[in-house]
Amino acid sequence: xxxxxxxxxxxxxxxxxxxxxxxxxxxxxxxxxxxxxxxxxxxxxxxxxxxxxxxxxxxxxxxxxxxxxxxxxxxxxxxxxxxxxxxxxxxxxxxxxxxxxxxxxxxxxxxxxxxxxxxxxxxxxxxxxxxxxxxxxxxxxxxxxxxxxxxxxxxxxxxxxxxxxxxxxxxxxxxxxxxxxxxxxxxxxxxxxxxxxxxxxxxxxxxxxxxxxxxxxxxxxxxxxxxxxxxxxxxxxxxxxxxxxxxxxxxxxxxxxxxxxxxxxxxxxxxxxxxxxxxxxxxxxxxxxxxxxxxxxxxxxxxxxxxxxxxxxxxxxxxxxxxxxxxxxxxxxxxxxxxxxxxxxxxxxxxxxxxxxxxxxxxxxxxxxxxxxxxxxxxxxxxxxxxxxxxxxxxxxxxxxxxxxxxxxxxxxxxxxxxxxxxxxxxxxxxxxxxxxxxxxxxxxxxxxxxxxxxxxxxxxxxxxxxxxxxxxxxxxxxxxxxxxxxxxxxxxxxxxxxxxxxxxxxxxxxxxxxxxxxxxxxxxxxxxxxxxxxxxxxxxxxxxxxxxxxxxxxxxxxxxxxxxxx
Amino acid sequence: xxxxxxxxxxxxxxxxxxxxxxxxxxxxxxxxxxxxxxxxxxxxxxxxxxxxxxxxxxxxxxxxxxxxxxxxxxxxxxxxxxxxxxxxxxxxxxxxxxxxxxxxxxxxxxxxxxxxxxxxxxxxxxxxxx
Numbered sequence: 065x066x067x068x069x070x071x072x073x074x075x076x077x078x079x080x081x082x083x084x085x086x087x088x089x090x091x092x093x094x095x096x097x098x099x100x101x102x103x104x105x106x107x108x109x110x111x112x113x114x115x116x117x118x119x120x121x122x123x124x125x126x127x128x129x130x131x132x133x134x135x136x137x138x139x140x141x142x143x144x145x146x147x148x149x150x151x152x153x154x155x156x157x158x159x160x161x162x163x164x165x166x167x168x169x170x171x172x173x174x175x176x177x178x179x180x181x182x183x184x185x186x187x188x189x190x191x192x193x194x195x196x197x198x199x200x201x202x203x204x205x206x207x208x209x210x211x212x213x214x215x216x217x218x219x220x221x222x223x224x225x226x227x228x229x230x231x232x233x234x235x236x237x238x239x240x241x242x243x244x245x246x247x248x249x250x251x252x253x254x255x256x257x258x259x260x261x262x263x264x265x266x267x268x269x270x271x272x273x274x275x276x277x278x279x280x281x282x283x284x285x286x287x288x289x290x291x292x293x294x295x296x297x298x299x300x301x302x303x304x305x306x307x308x309x310x311x312x313x314x315x316x317x318x319x320x321x322x323x324x325x326x327x328x329x330x331x332x333x334x335x336x337x338x339x340x341x342x343x344x345x346x347x348x349x350x351x352x353x354x355x356x357x358x359x360x361x362x363x364x365x366x367x368x369x370x371x372x373x374x375x376x377x378x379x380x381x382x383x384x385x386x387x388x389x390x391x392x393x394x395x396x397x398x399x400x401x402x403x404x405x406x407x408x409x410x411x412x413x414x415x416x417x418x419x420x421x422x423x424x425x426x427x428x429x430x431x432x433x434x435x436x437x438x439x440x441x442x443x444x445x446x447x448x449x450x451x452x453x454x455x456x457x458x459x460x461x462x463x464x465x466x467x468x469x470x471x472x473x474x475x476x477x478x479x480x481x482x483x484x485x486x487x488x489x490x491x492x493x494x495x496x497x498x499x500x501x502x503x504x505x506x507x508x509x510x511x512x513x514x515x516x517x518x519x520x521x522x523x524x525x526x527x528x529x530x531x532x533x534x535x536x537x538x539x540x541x542x543x544x545x546x547x548x549x550x551x552x553x554x555x556x557x558x559x560x561x562x563x564x565x566x567x568x569x570x571x572x573x574x575x576x577x578x579x580x581x582x583x584x585x586x587x588x589x590x591x592x593x594x595x596x597x598x599x600x601x602x603x604x605x606x607x608x609x610x611x612x613x614x615x616x617x618x619x620x621x622x623x624x625x626x627x628x629x630x631x
Numbered sequence: 632x633x634x635x636x637x638x639x640x641x642x643x644x645x646x647x648x649x650x651x652x653x654x655x656x657x658x659x660x661x662x663x664x665x666x667x668x669x670x671x672x673x674x675x676x677x678x679x680x681x682x683x684x685x686x687x688x689x690x691x692x693x694x695x696x697x698x699x700x701x702x703x704x705x706x707x708x709x710x711x712x713x714x715x716x717x718x719x720x721x722x723x724x725x726x727x728x729x730x731x732x733x734x735x736x737x738x739x740x741x742x743x744x745x746x747x748x749x750x751x752x753x754x755x756x757x758x759x760x761x
Contacts, residue, residue, distance in 0.1 A: 146728040164728065192683065192732050196698040199728045248736040389697070458678075461690070468697060498690065503682040505737055510682035514690035515697060609700055609729070622727065 092156045094209045095225075097266040101333055108154045108592045110328070111203030111261050112476055113551075116398040117330035119151075119478035120552050121593045125600035126631060127555030131569040131578040137601060137628040138175035142168050144624040146199035147588045147608030150261060151476075151549065152626070153206055154594040154603075155225065160211050161605060161626065162201035162261070167213045167223060172596040175628060179228035183215045190246030191253045191508065193278045202474075202589075203261025203328050205269055207290050212269045214258045217243040220271060220293045234293025236273075236286060244278050253506040254279035263338070265331050265371060268296055270338055272325035279508030280320030280346045283362075285329070285338065287374060297374025301325060301342050302362035309361030309379055317353040320509055322346030323363035326393030327474055332405065332421060337377055338369045339398065339407055339421070344391035349457065349499045349512030356387040356454050364391045366409060366417070368424060378424030380446065382413055387454050388438060388497060389468040389513065392417075395476050397486075399529060408529060410477050410488045412470025415442065416532065430532025432525070433471040434492055438464040457499040461516060467495030468515055469546075476590050478550035478558065480572055485526040485535055487558045487572075489547035492520035519544035522563055526575060536575030540564065543618055545611030549590020551602070561587035561604050563611050564618035567627070569602075585623035586610040601630045658719065658740060664711045664760065666741075666748035676749030679742050687731070692753050699729055704750050708759040711747060718743050 091099070091106045104113035105122040113119045126134065142148075144163045152159040152170070158178060159170040167181040185198070198216055205212040210222040210231055218241050222231040237243070244255035257275035264270075268287040276283045283301035288294065301323040303309040313321060322345050329340035345363035350356045364383035369376055382392040392411040398421055399408045405421040414436040418427040426446025440450030455462040471490055478487045495515045502512030522540035524547050527533065545563030552558045558572045563586050569579040587606040594601060607624030615621055666672035681690065688694055688701035707714060721733035734743070751760045 145726060190732070192734075192737075193686070193698065195729045195732055196687070248733065496690070498681075500678050500681040503679065505683075511686065512682060514681040514685040516690040517695050609727075 095155060095206050100207065100264055100266070106595045108594045109206055110263065111151045111153065112328060112330070112395055113592065115265070115331040115333065117395040117476070118397060118481070119476055119550055119590060120480055122554045123593055123595060123600050124553065124555035125595070126553070126557065126602065128557050128571045128578060130631060131557050133631050134569065134579050134602070134629045135631065137630045139625055139627045140170060140175035140177065141624050142166070142626065144199070144607050148605045148624060149200050149202045149259070149588045150605060151203060151590050151592050152603055152605055153204060154592065155206055157596065158225070159603060160204050160206065160225070162204050162213055164199035165215050167204060167211065167221070167228065169225070169228060170626065172594070172601060172628070175626070181213070181221070181223050181228040181230070183219070183221065185215070185217055186243065188245045188250065189217065189243060191244035191255070191278060192247060194244055194257065197257040197259055197275050197278070200259045201261060202259060205262040205264040207264035207269065210290070212262045212264065212290070214260070214262050214271055216257050216259065218256050218258045218273060220262070220269065220288055222290070222293065232293050234288065236295060239286070239295055239298060241273055241284070247506045247508060250506060254281060254508050256281060260326065261328050263328050263331060264290070265338070266333070268371065270329065270371070272327070272329060272340060274324035274326050274343065276322045276324035276343060277346050280322065282319060282321055283324040283342055285325050285340060285369060287371065299369040299374040299376060301365070301367050303376070303379065307376065309359070312354070312359035312361045314352070314354055314358065320346055321353060321360065321363055323365065325367070326391065327395050327476070330396055330398050331371070332398050335405070335422060336371050337421070338371050339366060339396040341366055341392045341394050341396055341409060341411065343393050344389045345386040347502050347509050347512045348389045349502055350385055350387045351457065351499070351512070352502070354385055356385040359384040360386060366392065366396050366407060366419060366424070368421070380419055380424045380426065382411060382417060384447065388464060389515070390470065393474045394472060397477070397479050399479055401530060408479070408486065410472050410486060412466060412468070412473065413438070414466050414471035416486065416527065428532070430527070432488060432527050432534070433466060433490055435465040435494065436471070437494070455498045457501060459498070461496035461498030461514070463494060463496050463518070465494035467493045467517055468497070469493060469517070473546050475546050475588070476549040478552040479529065480552040480558070482554060483573055484529050485552070485572065486529050487526050487550040487552050487560070488524070489550060489560060490523050490525055491544065491546050492523060493544060494518040494520070522546055524560055524562070526558070526572070535573070538568070538570065538575055538577070545586070545618070548587030548606060551591040551593060553593060559591045559602055561591065561606055563587065565606065565620050567604055583625065583627055585620050585625065586618065599630050601628050603628045660712050660715050662712070664744050664747050664751070666744045667751060667760070669748060672745045673749045673752060676742070676745030676747070679738070680746050680749055683738070684746065692750060701731065705753050705755045706757050707750065707754070708757055711760050714747050714760070715743055718746070
């Protein structure tokens with residue numbers, strides 16, 4: 065394996081920054097815990113802006129009165145060969161962006177690539193789902209002097225933020241986390257693929273080991289030392305013997321049950337708890353894990369982890385027995401509602417779930433898409449009621465809405481504390497879903513299920529978090545898919561890029577479109593903002609394959625670009 | 632010495648294979664799908680398709696899978712033998728990471744034929760499985 069960092073005129077960039085008066089700003093230099101715990105403003109230090117996952121910035125230089133005057137500041141391509149899923153982070157003059165097992169440091173001055181770090185995957189990397197996952201990353205973290213990158217083969221790379229030089233590269237295979245191997249050669253080709261970015265908290269870098277349905281594995285979140293990458297704890301998403309919920313799985317099915325922590329997740333510094341949404345139960349066909357009759361707690365769940373010891377504090381299962389591959393892999397936002405610290409998660413089910421952050425107690429579920437048929441609703445205990453009968457194995461598929469791509473997918477929502485609005489990249493879509501017998505090759509368990517999509521419109525919308533009522537919607541008529549993620553600010557704007565590549569700035573309160581430019585390819589990541597040399601900039605990374613091959617309808621092609629806008 | 636003998640035997644076998652026009656990988660692919668129209672084989676082929684292929688090619692084989700974009704196999708028009716070759720070798724898409732993995736040594740030849748027999752039943756105008 066090779067790792068190399070290339071410095072590109074670093075000295076001149078640093079000198080230029082010093083001349084411009086950047087050196088000496090509060091936000092310059094190593095990233096402290098206090099900086100990590102602040103709201104996003106001058107900097108953007110977490111994939112989702114802050115620990116609470118709000119994707120809200122306190123900046124207001126660009127606002128709902130002047131957003132129409134935005135101009136392109138610069139653009140750059142990383143030459144990406146698969147979907148760009150990461151929201152860049154910004155610190156001290158540089159943006160950091162992972163793509164295709166590389167990390168790019170990009171100058172906010174003009175988009176120049178200041179350094180590039182490359183990681184080569186192992187030679188025997190492979191397996192049938194691997195081409196889908198390889199090269200995708202949903203963020204990097206920063207803490208102290210280092211940027212933390214989790215490569216697809218589950219290695220943590222600590223890179224000096226100014227040079228890209230690796231302080232360490234840590235492998236966790238000896239912690240029970242193998243990577244997937246070429247299934248035509250390996251006896252056991254099943255393994256973890258990491259496509260999620262790490263989250264930096266005081267004293268630890270949290271690593272979601274997510275892609276568990278490459279053959280059936282249980283999901284974990286690891287905590288690693290920022291100093292040397294040593295594992296501090298390993299939190300199991302699926303309950304182990306002695307934990308509540310263990311008996312919601314048939315004996316033996318826990319070990320291939322899925323529940324990969326699919327998103328960066330959120331953190332509350334007072335509770336010292338980490339919150340994540342987990343992926344579907346595995347196999348998709350539920351026959352080996354209770355046939356949909358057992359809850360399979362931990363999968364399609366929100367899991368809260370005590371970050372002092374890695375133990376699960378609570379698990380709430382949003383789709384008991386998950387027979388629909390729904391999973392709920394959306395960011396559990398931590399929002400103070402009427403004095404109660406509340407987990408708020410718009411998710412695939414078509415509902416926004418509210419849970420007590422301390423206890424996991426279900427508070428309510430607000431429907432946010434027009435058409436939901438898989439259930440009639442949630443009862444007061446947070447259990448689905450009136451679920452449609454499951455298809456028979458080998459029989460006809462059953463139509464349900466939303467489809468397995470969800471009312472919203474993993475593309476992140478945003479929360480604006482000034483208005484109380486949640487901004488959701490939503491869609492109206494359904495599916496026909498059927499079960500087959502389950503095939504197994506080289507310890508890779510296949511899905512035993514299949515879907516036929518029923519496409520509907522992308523609908524970007526705002527919902528009031530307290531009332532659950534829709535405030536506005538922006539319908540992308542005749543265009544399926546999801547926006548890549550949302551950003552909202554104290555300037556009263558919300559920003560997103562549609563699946564068809566339209567970069568939009570809208571009025572946060574009314575949804576009125578203030579700025580709209582087609583950037584030419586699909587968005588799979590959300591925008592972010594920061595202050596650079598006295599000017600607020602908004603950056604959108606985009607690129608990849610338009611949602612499930614809808615190029616023709618969306619009038620786009622595969623491409624890549626990172627675009628910076630300012631006034 | 633034994634390994635040298637093995638190499639020589641292998642060389643002769645490969646040479647013979649070339650002479651008779653079999654692929655370098657020595658799979659004997661019949662001219663036509665032996666399972667075409669065989670209801671039992673089609674049912675088994677459907678099961679394999681839905682486990683191993685539908686993730687990318689979609690449950691309808693229309694190229695709309697949960698894991699990205701496979702070819703629309705309802706319109707497959709390269710004929711049976713090319714179908715088998717593509718399944719065995721996979722397909723790379725220039726400039727992209729995501730492509731189709733090769734299934735040589737993973738799926739049996741018979742199961743590949745069964746998948747083909749199932750896909751023939753989904754063919755729409757312009758398809759060719761001959």
